[in-house]
Amino acid sequence: MTGDAELLDDLLRLAAAAGTEVDLAPDPAAARSRYATAPLVFIGVDQAQPCLRARLPRRPRLVLVGRSGHDDKPWQLAELLGAEHVAMLPAAEPWLVDRFAEQSPGSTPASGARIIGVIGGRGGAGASVLAGGLAVTAARAGLRTLLVDADPLGGGLDLVLGWEQLEGLRWPALTETDGRVDPPALVQALPSRGDLVVLSWDRGDLLAVPVEAMAATMDAGRRGRDLVVVDLPRQLDDAAVIALQAADQVFVVVPAELRATAAAARVAATAALHCPDLSVIVRGPAPGRLKAREVARALDLPLAGTLRPEPGLCRGMERGEAPAASGRGPLASLCQRIVADIAGTTPRAAA
Numbered sequence: 001m002t003g004d005a006e007l008l009d010d011l012l013r014l015a016a017a018a019g020t021e022v023d024l025a026p027d028p029a030a031a032r033s034r035y036a037t038a039p040l041v042f043i044g045v046d047q048a049q050p051c052l053r054a055r056l057p058r059r060p061r062l063v064l065v066g067r068s069g070h071d072d073k074p075w076q077l078a079e080l081l082g083a084e085h086v087a088m089l090p091a092a093e094p095w096l097v098d099r100f101a102e103q104s105p106g107s108t109p110a111s112g113a114r115i116i117g118v119i120g121g122r123g124g125a126g127a128s129v130l131a132g133g134l135a136v137t138a139a140r141a142g143l144r145t146l147l148v149d150a151d152p153l154g155g156g157l158d159l160v161l162g163w164e165q166l167e168g169l170r171w172p173a174l175t176e177t178d179g180r181v182d183p184p185a186l187v188q189a190l191p192s193r194g195d196l197v198v199l200s201w202d203r204g205d206l207l208a209v210p211v212e213a214m215a216a217t218m219d220a221g222r223r224g225r226d227l228v229v230v231d232l233p234r235q236l237d238d239a240a241v242i243a244l245q246a247a248d249q250v251f252v253v254v255p256a257e258l259r260a261t262a263a264a265a266r267v268a269a270t271a272a273l274h275c276p277d278l279s280v281i282v283r284g285p286a287p288g289r290l291k292a293r294e295v296a297r298a299l300d301l302p303l304a305g306t307l308r309p310e311p312g313l314c315r316g317m318e319r320g321e322a323p324a325a326s327g328r329g330p331l332a333s334l335c336q337r338i339v340a341d342i343a344g345t346t347p348r349a350a351a
Contacts (some may be wrong), residue, residue, distance in 0.1 A: 136323065146224075161198065
């Protein structure tokens with residue numbers, strides 16, 4: 001990100017020497033949609049102050065770039081931005097070539113991980129249950145899955161799965177992180193069973209998730225898992241925006257009710273600012289006989305599926321049974337279809 005033509009020429013020359021293609025942005029407004037998910041970000045000193053004014057979220061693997069003798073106090077700017085390194089040309093040219101080379105197609109440890117988000121159109125829509133069901137179904141299908149609870153007011157996805165007694169890292173342990181988290185180490189520290197690992201909340205004080213911690217978590221999932229499922233809050237904080245920007249696809253769960261549809265329209269409009277690939281899942285019953293396609297049409301979103309009432313689901317969760325764990329029922333069938341679509345396979349028949 002730079003509007004300095006000479007600095008841009010230098011960076012393009014170094015990237016070409018490393019065999020790496022770069023994505024260019026002249027200012028924070030042009031960079032915002034790609035800022036959180038880029039594997040590496042270089043900010044020219046000329047854009048440091050505009051970035052501070054734009055209040056871009058802090059993120060790992062950020063480098064401030066300038067020229068020796070031309071820029072005043074780059075280290076102070078780097079600290080304010082949360083940059084990990086300051087690279088001053090021409091002395092830093094070899095180091096920059098190495099950083100670019102690490103991102104080249106032959107060097108970066110590529111990951112096929114998909115990130116999907118689930119968000120409720122209104123409170124109690126069932127987004128957490130769907131997120132848990134998707135994660136459980138994906139793990140049963142052999143996908144290495146990370147389930148992330150991004151909703152601090154949701155009660156905890158470990159309770160949804162019946163995992164509250166499992167040892168492992170929870171969000172409060174990451175609230176002091178500066179984003180420098182080793183992805184394999186993070187995944188290994190989380191509560192897990194088989195191919196499913198979960199990052200959720202404990203029952204302690206309400207804490208905000210630092211954006212650095214969320215960015216590191218999304219990176220860990222992208223690098224070390226096959227699928228990441230994120231349970232998103234309806235009221236988006238900065239960390240939730242990072243997760244939403246990282247998502248490849250987001251499902252909005254909406255009860256088949258008029259007021260729920262009206263509420264979901266606001267939620268969808270906000271979410272669409274950060275992830276353009278939204279679709280709706282309509283959950284029954286429909287007291288006023290509102291049809292799923294009418295809900296989707298009112299929201300101007302594609303219909304991804306429907307959920308019929310499943311009275312036994314809540315009873316099973318109260319007994320500590322994870323949603324969709326049996327592989328039977330409307331929720332399990334929908335999750336199997338979505339996971340099969342993500343994995344590019346045919347849904348496996350229920351046992």
